[in-house]
Every structure is written in structure tokens, then in C-alpha cells.
Amino acid sequence: MDTTTIVLVLAAIVTVSIVIIVISQMRERARIERARKITAQEDAYNRAFRLLSEIPGQYLTADLKLVLIKRMEEACNELAGLKSGLPVKQWQDSATDLKKQVMEKRDTTVPVKIDSPEKSNYVKELLQNLFKMIEAMHKSGRIDAGTAKKNLRYVLFLVHKTHADLHVFQARDYVRQNQIRKAIHAYHLASTEMGKSRDNPLAMKAVKSFRTRIKELEAMSAEGKDGQYHESQSQLDREWDTFLHDDEWKKKADYDD
Incomplete structure (x- = not known):
């Protein structure tokens, strides 16, 4: 094998190695970003749910409840698109049912x-x-x-x-x-x-x-x-x-x- 061929082979190996490294880094960054988005949306859902659950019932108007439910629904939609392993369908069904109860004035209010x-x-x-x-x-x-x-x-x-x-x-x-x-x-x-x-x-x-x-x-x-x-x-x-x-x-x- 002459010198030129050796150089070309080495160059090809280096190029392939660089491509593999770049692709690996891109995949890792995408994985980290996806995990970050999932965590952010999970936190958003949990915050809205916590506020809806823990703010004294006599304080929450129907409008405030609907705003919180809207935030929960948005977080669920984002999580569904990210294909997370969280029970998103269950959360969506719960939010939909609660929204219906609020709009029909059937939700319970617990004074504190x-x-x-x-x-x-x-x-x-x-x-x-x-x-x-x-x-x-x-x-x-x-x-x-x-x-x-x-x-x-x-x-x-x-x-x-x-x-x-x-x-x-x-x-x-x-x-x-x-x-x-x-x-x-x-x-x-x-x-x-x-x-x-x-x-x-x-x-x-x-x-x-x-x-x-x-x-x-x-x-x-x-x-x-x-x-x-x-x-x-x-x-x-x-x-x-x-x-x-x-x-x-x-x-x-x-x-x-």
C-alpha cells in the first residue's frame, strides 16, 4: 500500500470518527433537551395541580380554576408530543372531567x-x-x-x-x-x-x-x-x-x- 493510499485511509477513518462523535453529541444533546422539556412540563402540570388542590376552595373562582386547568392541559399536550413515560392520558382525562365539572358548576369547594x-x-x-x-x-x-x-x-x-x-x-x-x-x-x-x-x-x-x-x-x-x-x-x-x-x-x- 503506497503512502497516498495510507493517507487517504487515515483521513477517511478520522472523518468517520468525527462524524460519529458529532452525531453522538447531537443525539446526547437532543436527549438532554427532551428530558429537560419533559421535566419542565411535568413541573408545570404539578404546579398547576398543586395550586388547584391547595388554595382554599373559597378563594378559587371558576375563572381561576379554568386558567389552572388550561395550564394543566397545555402541559399534557406537550408531554404527549414528547412521548414521555408519564401517565399523561390519565392526567388529560382528569383535567377534561374537572373542566366539565367547573363549567357545569358541579365541582366541590372545600373552605379552609x-x-x-x-x-x-x-x-x-x-x-x-x-x-x-x-x-x-x-x-x-x-x-x-x-x-x-x-x-x-x-x-x-x-x-x-x-x-x-x-x-x-x-x-x-x-x-x-x-x-x-x-x-x-x-x-x-x-x-x-x-x-x-x-x-x-x-x-x-x-x-x-x-x-x-x-x-x-x-x-x-x-x-x-x-x-x-x-x-x-x-x-x-x-x-x-x-x-x-x-x-x-x-x-x-x-x-x-
Whole structure:
């Protein structure tokens, strides 16, 4: 074999080796990218499912539920295209069924009491994650500007309500212990929190309700009738506990009252 032939053979071997290495690298990069996309979409599905499952039921409107379900469906569609080994079909069927229940108003709502700072902070964290998710969906064109703006404003209102819920719970506890001044202060804090959502008529109605509670509590305390407060307290408490879903509150929630 002459020198030229040897050089050509070696060159061919080197070329083939380079091609094999390049192809291997491309396949590895494609594998890594596919794994990254699968992980990202799995995380997106799990985040949406977690928010739908763990945010207190009384906070989630039908619109918010549908936004979360939409994100779950999008993640499932991406995962189906990536042919992941995850139970995507099961997730898709579950999301479709849940969406139908929400649209037909057959889904269950489980209220959760905000009765500790830890629970208040945890719910606040969930709501902040929901806010970021809606923002990301808007930026990526998954939801329109009007839908995003409406839901983002409502989520901010819920963050304020979470803190107000805690203050109300504390105020009730103070009343039971006959610590009236502390109860009044807690109601003031609840009113301040709801006042941060001045663009929400329902929040303003809640502020007026808190002011009424404070005046009644102050008057009864001054007259030495603390024990008589409990009956009035009970009615006002029921209104607060249900005001997100109470049609009467919503009908009264305007700025002309």
C-alpha cells in the first residue's frame, strides 16, 4: 500500500470518527433537551395541580380554576408530543372531567380556615405562585390581556383577604377571651388589609362591615354588655365567612352604600 493510499485511509477513518462523535453529541444533546422539556412540563402540570388542590376552595373562582386547568392541559399536550413515560392520558382525562365539572358548576369547594400565621403565609405563597403563573401565561400568549388583568387583580385581592382572615380569626378569639381592645385592634388590621384592594367593591363592603363590628364592640364594651356582643358577632362572622360566595354580599358590594 503506497503512502497516498495510507493517507487517504487515515483521513477517511478520522472523518468517520468525527462524524460519529458529532452525531453522538447531537443525539446526547437532543436527549438532554427532551428530558429537560419533559421535566419542565411535568413541573408545570404539578404546579398547576398543586395550586388547584391547595388554595382554599373559597378563594378559587371558576375563572381561576379554568386558567389552572388550561395550564394543566397545555402541559399534557406537550408531554404527549414528547412521548414521555408519564401517565399523561390519565392526567388529560382528569383535567377534561374537572373542566366539565367547573363549567357545569358541579365541582366541590372545600373552605379552609386561616387560623394561624403559618397557614396565612402558606396560602400567601400559593397565591403569589398563582400570580406568577398567570403572568407567564400572558407573556407567552396563552391567555389574553383582559383575562390576565382581571385574574391578576383578583389574586392580589385574595392575598389581602388571606391576611384579613387571620386578623378576623384572632379578633374572634379575643372576643371569646373578653380581650375587647385587642379584638378591636385585630378588626382594624383586617380593615386595613382589605382597604388595600380599593378597586374591589367587595373589599370595600368588607371594610364597612369591619367598621360596623368595631363600633358595636366599642359601644357594648362601654356599656358593660360584652356578653350581648356574641349574637351580633355570630351574624357578622357568618357574613365574612361566606362573602366570597354570598350573592347578597355581592349585590350590596358597591360604593353607594
